[in-house]
Amino acid sequence: MDLSKMVRKNLADIKPYVPGKPIEEVERELGIKNVIKMAANENPLGPSPKSVSAIQDLAAKAQIYPDGNCYYLKDALSQHWEVSPNQLMVGNGSDELLKLIAETFLLPGDEVVIGQPSFSEYIFAAKLMDAECIFVPLKDFTHDLSAMAEKITDKTKLLFVCNPNNPTGTVVTKQEVDDLMEKVPDNVMVIFDEAYYEYVQNQEYPKTLDYVKQGRKNVIILRTFSKVYGLAGLRIGYGIAHPEVISWIKRTMEPFNVNNFAQAAALAGIKDQNHVRESVQLNEAGKKQIYRGLEERGLSYVPTEANFIFIKVGVSSKELFPAMLQRGVIVRSGDIFGNEDYIRLTVGTEEQNKRFFDALDDSLAGLKIK
C-alpha cells in the first residue's frame, strides 16, 4: 500500500516537524553541563509564583477533565480587556488558534498574505488547508503593510500581521495599521499576532482591540501566556474577535482543547500584573546590556520591541550555532529565516546575557569572519 496515494495530496508539501533533542540529551552527548537555551523566547523569570501554586494545588486532581469553556479564565480576561466572554477563544497555545483559523476559513487555492520572514506557523496553517502563501518581504526588518495590502486579490482570505514580528522584533505603527484596515476588504480576515504584546515600549504601537470593540468582523487578535506569563510549557494562548467570528472558529475546536493546569496557571498569572511588570523591567535591562555589548563589539542588530534580538553576527549562523552550543549556549540560527548571518537571541538575565557574550567571543574567535 502506497500511503502517499491515500493521504491528502497537499500534505506532501508540509515538512514533518523534526524537533531537536531535549537539552538533557544534548548535554549527555556533548559531555557538557548547564546548557542555557536563549532560543525560544522564554521568560527567564519563569511563571508568576501564583501560577506555580495554582499548578501545584491541582496536581492531585489531574484526573478531572478540564472545563471545555475556560469559564473562569474567560471571565478574568473579559474583565481585564473589557470585552465580553463570547469575544474570547482559548487555545492549546496560540499555535492551535492559528490552525483553527485556517480550518475555519481556508479552502484549497485560497490565498494567505504573510510577511517574510515571520512566524513559521502561518505557513504551516495555510499549507495544511491547501491554501497558497503569498509572501511579502519585510522592509527594514518590518512588515510592509502597504505592500501586503497590494497583494490582496479576490482569492485572499487571511492576512497575518505578526506585531512585534518574530524573528525581527519590530512593530508596525497605529497609523500603518489604520491605513491597512482602510484598504482591506470586509471579506479578508486580518490576524494580529501579538504574542509579545506586553513587552512593547513603542508609543506608536496600535491598540488593535479598538477594532474589535468597534464591531469589525474581519479582525482577530492573538495573545499568549507563553511569553511574559512564563507558561509556554503548559500551552495556552487566546484570541479576541467579534462573537460571530469566535462562534465559527469554535466549531473547529475539540471539546477539551486547553488543559486544566494551563487554565488555572493563566488565571493566576493574569491576576499577578506585578510579575508581568518585573518581567518587562528585566527584559528592558537585558536589552540595554545586550545592545551595549553588541555595540562594543561592532555588531549591528535590529532594535527590538520584544524579548529577543535579531543580531547580525557577520558569520554563518550555521557555523556559529554549533560553536555556541559547544560552549553551552543555544541560540536561534538565522538561516532558517533566510538571514544566514543573523541569529535570534532571547534576552536573558544579566548572568545569562554575560554567558552569551563569553560564548560568542570565544566562538567568533574560532570562526573566520566573512
Next chain:
Amino acid sequence: MDLSKMVRKNLADIKPYVPGKPIEEVERELGIKNVIKMAANENPLGPSPKSVSAIQDLAAKAQIYPDGNCYYLKDALSQHWEVSPNQLMVGNGSDELLKLIAETFLLPGDEVVIGQPSFSEYIFAAKLMDAECIFVPLKDFTHDLSAMAEKITDKTKLLFVCNPNNPTGTVVTKQEVDDLMEKVPDNVMVIFDEAYYEYVQNQEYPKTLDYVKQGRKNVIILRTFSKVYGLAGLRIGYGIAHPEVISWIKRTMEPFNVNNFAQAAALAGIKDQNHVRESVQLNEAGKKQIYRGLEERGLSYVPTEANFIFIKVGVSSKELFPAMLQRGVIVRSGDIFGNEDYIRLTVGTEEQNKRFFDALDDSLAGLKIK
C-alpha cells in the same frame, strides 16, 4: 459582512460545542455542595502519586517549551509496548489524534464508517473535513463488525472501532477483528480506539498491536492517559501505527502540541503499573457493587469492560438528569446517545457508588415510571 459566506461551508453542519458550567458554578446556582461527577469516566483514585510529584516538580519551570518530540515518553512507551519510537505519536488527548487522522486522510465526500452510538469525536473529525459519516447501528450494544465491513465502498477512507465502546462498555473479540481485517481493503484505515484498554477483563479482547507489529499499514491504535492513568486534566493520548502512517499524520501536527506537564506525568504514570492495577481492582469492585445494586432494583444494564456502565433506568434520562443533579450526582444522560431511557454511569469509589444509588432511589421515587 456575512461570515457564513466566508467560512468553509461544511462547518455549518458542525454544532459548536456548548460545554456545561464548572461544578463550582452549578453548586453556587443550585445552592448545594459536594456535587460528585460520575459522568466523565475519570479515575476516582486520581493520578499516580508519581505523576503528582512530576507535576509539582515542574511547576516552577512552566516557562520552558515542551519537548516537541515527546522523546522520553516515547522512549518509555516503546519499551513498554515493544515498538519503535517512530511507531508512536502523542497528542493533546487522543481527541487531538482523531482530528489529525481526519486531517491526514479525509477529502470532501470521503466516507467514514462509524458505529452508532459510539464516541462523538469521530463524527466531529469527519465533519470537520467534510467527509460523510456512514453509521452502523450496534447489535446487542456491541459494534457489528460484519455490518460495518459491508458498508465499505470505494469512497471509504476510515473505519472506527471503539473497543471497549463508549457509551456501552462492550468489546468486540479477537475473532471478530481478525474477520474484519481480512475483509478490509488496504486503502481503508481501521482505527482501534482503545481508551479503556487497561480496564478490559474479557479474555477474547483482541491484541491489535499484533497487526502493527506484523507491519500492516492500515491500522492505527489509540490509547490514552485520560482514563486509568488519571491524567484527563492534562490532555495526553497516544497512537501506535506503522512508521509511514505516523510520519504522514505528524505533518498535520503543531510543533508543541503536548504540554510538558502531561509528558512528565504520563512518563511517571507508565512507570507506576501498581497504580494501574489498584485502579483496575477498584473498578472491578465498583462494577460488582453497582451490578448488585441494579439487580436489587430490577434495573437492567450492559455488562461493561470499561469504567462506566450503560444502565436502563426506565425513565427519561432528560428528566432523571436534573433530578440526580439536584441530589448532587452528575451522570451522563443517555438521550445524547439516542437511548433516552439510559444513563451512562462512571464506576466510582464504594462511597460514591452508594451516593449514586441514594440519589437514584430518591429521584426515581419522584419521577413517573414509564
